[in-house]
Amino acid sequence: MKGIMLAAVSRFKTPRWFSSDLFLRCFLGHAAMRVELRFLAVSRSPGSALWSRTAAGVRNVSTSTTLYDNSRRKPKKREMSEKKLTRHFVDHRRVKLVAGSGGKGVCSFHSEPRKEWGGPDGGNGGDGGSIVIKADRFVKSLAQVVPVYKGEDGHSGSSKNCYGRNGSPTYISVPLGTVVKEQGKIVVDLAEHGQEYLAVFGGAGGKGNRFFLSNENRAPMTATPGTPGEERVLQLELRTMAHAGLVGFPNAGKSSLLRAISNAKPAVAAYPFTTLNPHVGIVKYRDHEQVAVADIPGIIRGAHLNRGLGISFLRHIERCRFLLFVLDLSAPEPWTQLQHLRYELDQYEPGLSQRPQAIIANKMDLPEAKEKLQTLKNQVTQRVIPVSALTGHNTEELILHLRELYDGYLQGHGSGTDKPIRW
Numbered sequence: 001m002k003g004i005m006l007a008a009v010s011r012f013k014t015p016r017w018f019s020s021d022l023f024l025r026c027f028l029g030h031a032a033m034r035v036e037l038r039f040l041a042v043s044r045s046p047g048s049a050l051w052s053r054t055a056a057g058v059r060n061v062s063t064s065t066t067l068y069d070n071s072r073r074k075p076k077k078r079e080m081s082e083k084k085l086t087r088h089f090v091d092h093r094r095v096k097l098v099a100g101s102g103g104k105g106v107c108s109f110h111s112e113p114r115k116e117w118g119g120p121d122g123g124n125g126g127d128g129g130s131i132v133i134k135a136d137r138f139v140k141s142l143a144q145v146v147p148v149y150k151g152e153d154g155h156s157g158s159s160k161n162c163y164g165r166n167g168s169p170t171y172i173s174v175p176l177g178t179v180v181k182e183q184g185k186i187v188v189d190l191a192e193h194g195q196e197y198l199a200v201f202g203g204a205g206g207k208g209n210r211f212f213l214s215n216e217n218r219a220p221m222t223a224t225p226g227t228p229g230e231e232r233v234l235q236l237e238l239r240t241m242a243h244a245g246l247v248g249f250p251n252a253g254k255s256s257l258l259r260a261i262s263n264a265k266p267a268v269a270a271y272p273f274t275t276l277n278p279h280v281g282i283v284k285y286r287d288h289e290q291v292a293v294a295d296i297p298g299i300i301r302g303a304h305l306n307r308g309l310g311i312s313f314l315r316h317i318e319r320c321r322f323l324l325f326v327l328d329l330s331a332p333e334p335w336t337q338l339q340h341l342r343y344e345l346d347q348y349e350p351g352l353s354q355r356p357q358a359i360i361a362n363k364m365d366l367p368e369a370k371e372k373l374q375t376l377k378n379q380v381t382q383r384v385i386p387v388s389a390l391t392g393h394n395t396e397e398l399i400l401h402l403r404e405l406y407d408g409y410l411q412g413h414g415s416g417t418d419k420p421i422r423w
């Protein structure tokens with residue numbers, strides 16, 4: 001050991017070793033590189049036991065250079081858990097909007113040497129800033145919307161006929177598919193990128209005394225204050241916009257199915273109400289057409305009476321152009337699930353369950369599923385697509401049928417303005 005250490009020291013002093021170290025430092029481009037001398041010494045003696053370790057590539061050299069860091073693959077962003085997502089995903093907000101007040105008009109008189117009667121020169125105040133709600137496709141939830149917005153006030157006028165500056169408008173960015181309501185009534189539906197709704201007008205600026213100059217009154221002393229801005233309380237509601245919505249009881253396998261047919265990765269677990277927020281996945285076709293499919297949290301009997309996760313998620317279904325009813329074939333009577341789902345949808349909005357639809361019989365890999373499928377087919381008139389989200393069996397038929405529904409929808413409404421967004 002002593003010999004090895006001595007060898008290391010003697011090697012350390014040789015100019016050849018020194019120059020190679022310099023080269024290494026230059027190559028990595030940073031001075032913060034630590035080379036463990038002792039190991040280097042050992043690895044350099046060919047007879048040592050550690051030689052083979054070095055040759056195998058396990059190098060006890062610790063580096064901390066920017067170059068090295070950049071060359072390493074950055075770790076993938078971790079998926080957000082459903083619980084965290086619920087905290088971040090906000091789909092309704094109540095906001096109070098107060099537009100900016102108008103600036104004050106000013107009372108002043110022109111003052112200049114040898115100009116005794118300069119006359120009134122008080123300028124008007126600027127208008128208050130309005131508040132505009134704007135749809136932005138880069139915004140994904142209403143989480144950043146705060147409860148109260150106050151517009152910028154207009155600036156006061158000043159002497160020499162100077163008008164005050166108008167308050168700048170305040171923009172509230174909301175996701176596409178935000179519905180603005182006032183006292184329960186829909187005011188506007190912001191469905192397109194860049195669509196704006198001027199929610200509250202700013203107050204008008206006050207008048208300066210110059211405004212009141214007339215032949216009857218050559219020296220008006222009147223100047224008015226600006227009017228206060230408009231005030232409104234609005235509800236913002238986000239409705240997921242997708243072409244197809246997966247509707248089913250908890251645990252039916254909706255999230256598993258979305259995972260199987262699209263790029264989305266919603267959480268899957270063997271307990272009800274795993275999904276707490278809608279997830280949207282994209283099904284891509286060879287001709288570059290994309291169909292957005294939304295996984296909607298499970299619905300139970302009495303959802304319209306706010307049971308389970310309540311009606312808050314039924315509104316997301318409202319925005320889907322066609323429905324995919326997912327039935328759990330491990331349930332004793334899967335066809336009753338269909339009746340209950342339809343009933344809940346109709347209770348929320350009459351006729352909602354009549355949208356173009358497909359019935360998906362999930363969990364076909366289970367042994368008793370085949371018999372139940374036959375009974376289900378006898379009970380319903382619509383097409384039933386048997387699949388297994390777990391094994392991926394027959395998902396192609398579902399993907400093809402989805403495209404048929406989508407093409408049918410485009411033929412009917414393609415040119416309309418209510419086209420779902422391209423995700």
Ligand SMILES: Nc1nc2c(ncn2[C@@H]2O[C@H](COP(=O)(O)OP(=O)(O)OP(=O)(O)O)[C@@H](O)[C@H]2O)c(=O)[nH]1
Nearest residue numbers: 251252253254255256269273274275298363389390
């Ligand atoms: N055997 C079998 N199990 C499945 C299949 N699809 C889903 N499952 C299982 O069913 C359970 C529920 O699946 P999820 O996809 O979370 O169901 P969900 O409908 O999204 O449930 P909620 O989010 O609670 O509404 C999980 O344990 C899945 O592994 C299938 O095709 N076959």
Ligand SMILES: [Mg+2]
Nearest residue numbers: 254255274275
């Ligand atoms: Mg789920």
